[in-house]
Amino acid sequence: MNFLLNHSGKKTVITVVASLILLLFLACFGFYWDSREKEWTTSTGSIFVMDTFVDQKLSGADSKRAVETVNQLLLDFENRISVYRSSSEIAGINQNAGVAYVKVSPETFQLLKTAKEYCALSKGLFDITIGPLTDLWNITGANPRVPDEREIEAALELVNYEDLLLREEDCSVMLRRQGQRLNLGGMAKGAAGALAIEVAKSCGVHSGYLSVGGNIFTIGKKEDGSSYRFGVRDPRGESSDYIGIVELTDTTMATSGDYERYFEENGVRYHHILNPDTGYPGDSDLISVSVICEDGAMADFLSTTLFLAGKEKAIEYAEAEFFDFILIDREKNVYLSKGACACFTPNEQAKGYRFINIS
Numbered sequence: 001m002n003f004l005l006n007h008s009g010k011k012t013v014i015t016v017v018a019s020l021i022l023l024l025f026l027a028c029f030g031f032y033w034d035s036r037e038k039e040w041t042t043s044t045g046s047i048f049v050m051d052t053f054v055d056q057k058l059s060g061a062d063s064k065r066a067v068e069t070v071n072q073l074l075l076d077f078e079n080r081i082s083v084y085r086s087s088s089e090i091a092g093i094n095q096n097a098g099v100a101y102v103k104v105s106p107e108t109f110q111l112l113k114t115a116k117e118y119c120a121l122s123k124g125l126f127d128i129t130i131g132p133l134t135d136l137w138n139i140t141g142a143n144p145r146v147p148d149e150r151e152i153e154a155a156l157e158l159v160n161y162e163d164l165l166l167r168e169e170d171c172s173v174m175l176r177r178q179g180q181r182l183n184l185g186g187m188a189k190g191a192a193g194a195l196a197i198e199v200a201k202s203c204g205v206h207s208g209y210l211s212v213g214g215n216i217f218t219i220g221k222k223e224d225g226s227s228y229r230f231g232v233r234d235p236r237g238e239s240s241d242y243i244g245i246v247e248l249t250d251t252t253m254a255t256s257g258d259y260e261r262y263f264e265e266n267g268v269r270y271h272h273i274l275n276p277d278t279g280y281p282g283d284s285d286l287i288s289v290s291v292i293c294e295d296g297a298m299a300d301f302l303s304t305t306l307f308l309a310g311k312e313k314a315i316e317y318a319e320a321e322f323f324d325f326i327l328i329d330r331e332k333n334v335y336l337s338k339g340a341c342a343c344f345t346p347n348e349q350a351k352g353y354r355f356i357n358i359s
Helices: 014-028 063-082 088-093 106-121 131-137 148-157 188-202 296-309 311-315 340-341
Strands: 041-048 052-060 164-167 172-175 205-212 215-219 229-235 242-248 252-257 262-265 267-272 286-293 322-329 333-336 344-346 355-357
Touching: 041 063, 052 063, 052 188, 052 344, 063 088, 063 106, 063 188, 063 205, 106 172, 106 252, 106 296, 131 148, 131 229, 131 296, 188 205, 188 215, 188 252, 188 267, 215 296, 215 311, 242 252, 242 286, 242 322, 242 340, 252 344, 286 296, 286 340, 296 311, 311 322, 311 333, 322 340, 333 340, 340 344, 344 355
Parallel strands: 333 355
Antiparallel strands: 041 052, 052 205, 164 172, 205 215, 215 252, 229 242, 242 344, 252 286, 262 267, 286 322, 322 333
């Protein structure tokens, strides 16, 4: 399954159109930055959006307003793509599945176009029409359960990214069959964070970071010239435990694992990363995958896809030029690609882990 071997690693179309999107966004909010009139300051902020906490630390001209502008962008993004908001554009597409095309904003159309390209790149291992399965399992909801085989088979029949129809001439979208549902959980936070970083830069931010759930986005370096440092969480420890420190500059790190959202039944852990081929949570020999990549949406997509692909397939991409990774398997082996080795320092107090350079 060499689903990435022909990928050039060029920035996705999300990044290409980001400048147009943020210009429209900033114009709507009347934002104008003039470095001649502003001193560089540092501001922090925290907001709960897209079902997770987003923390910011931004330095630059009028950093306080930059934080506020990023917060507004994230709220607007959620209002467009959340499947849990009946007024969102994604909800509108789901409600009209098999019935009619739905006109959406250029931003949402571009996001869905890129997402479909990712689905094809992964040969369906990543599939944004997985909504019927996520609804069935309800793993992130109040009452998750293990569905019976017939329910899973029925939901699987509705999962096929090729049924996402995109009509570019009028920015309209339709799912081919009734009952089909989009769910962008595998890349939404990465895409939102990437746009937020571009907006922050346009607001005069020259240094800082954004933490969106398991995704980290950085701008430049710290004021002392060093890179930003973040812990890589121990997937079998407490939330404050870490296996090592990674140093990041002008890049993104996205992490997928079986430890964030799950429920247990009869001694079995059922995590939220569902395999669109089987209909069940991915039965991977990996428990955590962190991907370091310039493109936030790509990093999010890759961490999910490599987690489902498993260790053997993931290691095939150790020499990829456009991303690096940190893989942790069930035996607590930590596999580091070449670029990851250069920016990762193991935590000597992390018990039971073995670090392996595979470049």
